[in-house]
Ligand SMILES: [Zn+2]
């Protein structure tokens with residue numbers, strides 16, 4: 428089974444002791460590529476994902492690592508001109524496939540909402556200038572769809588005209604939020620929380636969406652899927668996400684793995700690593 432983990436924080440300090448062993452375990456589990464999210468602990472460290480991509484480049488025994496760069500909505504209050512200049516530089520690097528994760532988080536409100544919106548807009552402008560897609564983080568406040576409503580409105584008014592699309596990562600919204608994003612050129616990525624008992628709405632969305640618009644991710648080190656819930660997550664466990672989507676769609680995990688790998692490669696125009704043999708369309 429060959430898979431791509433479309434969202435992992437490989438630069439997390441929680442991997443400093445065993446990062447290479449973790450990548451070996453991922454490869455052994457079938458993971459052939461990982462998109463390492465470059466938000467660091469804030470703008471000052473958003474280059475770390477690119478550093479990791481370069482550190483492990485040319486290793487046929489490990490997954491291919493690509494990077495992103497961006498300012499997470501939690502740290503939007505730290506997004507100054509230096510941060511946007513840094514993002515501008517990072518998005519020019521060929522290993523950096525996307526800008527993100529960016530967006531709105533009204534659950535924690537770690538940055539004021541107007542400042543989150545300003546940082547989101549500014550980063551969409553930088554991404555558009557370099558023709559890079561965006562990876563969206565969106566989390567509403569309790570029992571609300573406020574952040575989804577605002578995010579989709581901003582994507583409609585400020586992003587859809589670029590035609591660049593992006594990824595809604597760790598999807599937790601309602602089905603219509605996903606279909607609206609798909610209409611704007613987005614892929615929908617599912618994470619380990621799809622395995623949690625209370626996540627029936629997420630499973631319903633994963634069952635209903637077109638198979639050619641979905642991705643799988645871990646969001647490691649966060650959100651470890653059952654049976655490892657509560658532990659430090661790692662890319663090898665993306666197979667649990669594939670298995671759950673397969674279960675709710677009544678198809679094989681291999682088909683989920685193959686299709687999501689193909690979706691990622693087609694969207695980013697990346698070469699599928701040579702060791703990944705996909706059946707013909
Ligand atoms: Zn996120």
Ligand SMILES: [Zn+2]
Pocket residue numbers: 434436464528646
């Ligand atoms: Zn993340």
